[in-house]
Amino acid sequence: MRVALLTGGGDCPGLNAVIYAAVRKGIQTYGDEFIGFLNGWRGVLDNQFIPLTLENIDGIQLRGGTILHSSRTNVKKIPGGIEKVQEVLKQNKIDALIALGGNDTQSVTLYLADNGINAVGVPKTIDNDISGTDQTFGFDTAVMIATEAIDRLHTTADSHNRVIVCEVMGRDAGWIAYASGIAGGAHVVLVPEQEIDIDHVCALLKYNYDHGKHYGIVVVAEGCHLPEVGQVIGSKEVDSFGHARLSGIGEALASLIEKKTGFETRSVNLGHTQRGGVPTAYDRLLGQRYGLHAIDMVHEQKWGRIAVLHGLDVTDITIKEAIATNRRLDQRFFNVIKDLEAKV
Ligand code: F6P
Secondary structure: OEEEEEEOOOOOOOHHHHHHHHHHHHHHHHOOEEEEEOOOHHHHHOOOEEEEOOOOOOOHHHOOOOOOOOOOOOHHHOOOHHHHHHHHHHHOOOOEEEEEEOHHHHHHHHHHHHOOOOEEEEEEOOOOOEOOOOOOEOHHHHHHHHHHHHHHHHHHHHHHOOEEEEEEOOOOOOHHHHHHHHHOOOOEEEOOOOOOOHHHHHHHHHHHHHOOOOOEEEEEEOOOOEOOOEOOEEEEEEOOOOOEEEOOHHHHHHHHHHHHHOOOEEEEEOHHHHHOOOOOHHHHHHHHHHHHHHHHHHHOOOOOEEEEEEOOEEEEEEHHHHHHOEOOOOHHHHHHHHHHOOOO
């Protein structure tokens, strides 16, 4: 078969591992040929692609980012977009498409599959918020980066008797804040699933100062709501899927904490460092397992389906099911945060 791959939405450590494994198995086991469209759906519309061969994918599973580059392009919103995609795929004699992306990218994959295009998906997001899969690749790397940063914040916060608020990614779900906050021993962990109670946050920090620890670490997800200021956005611009750019809740929270407690407070926003650099061993392995499954899905003609991790197994579900809702933290995880907090 002649198979095309693309990567859409925010990049994610592990994307190259998926590409590597799908292409390697496709060529070696099935005798497939591959191309990679550049810049997500934009590259399909513009007919921009590169060949993917055993030679040019060699070693990419070790590298972060995506060799195919990415964009946030919403084909559904572009007049004639679907027709253009159909035309370009036909022109390049593409038998099947593998789209690596999060909910937005996969909403386009589903739309194309519903319109007669042979397409399957692979779930991608550091936010780990895609339904029906236990974990997306990239999440483990982001958590490791954030945890290491939090470790470093402890010593400087301690030296200066300060509170430091660390903002991490997580638009709709607080998986990164939860995992890095708990692993990094933060005194306060705040997730978008729960509105911030500033009095409780201040009480937790005061507890430290009253009990001989004259500093505090707060981890807050970018998507958190602070009733005093609402959800903080970094720019009024929205992407083609209608998402505002979130950024700044950490800074807003830090100034409120300082005002309410009198503790000197600083904030740090980890931003895109969480998406950069090499993937962890876990993400390289998970990415490659997703890639192997994706090329099997193509040969089993599982159009409109997406690879998922269920326990230890990589399997697949419908894209419709995967994008119906965001996978968010629930009471089990709130309990972990609560049980490890100071009793105030
Ligand atoms: O991929 C999801 C995400 O990491 C969100 O947590 C964040 O809001 C967004 O991407 C940022 O994307 P961009 O690269 O467009 O600024």
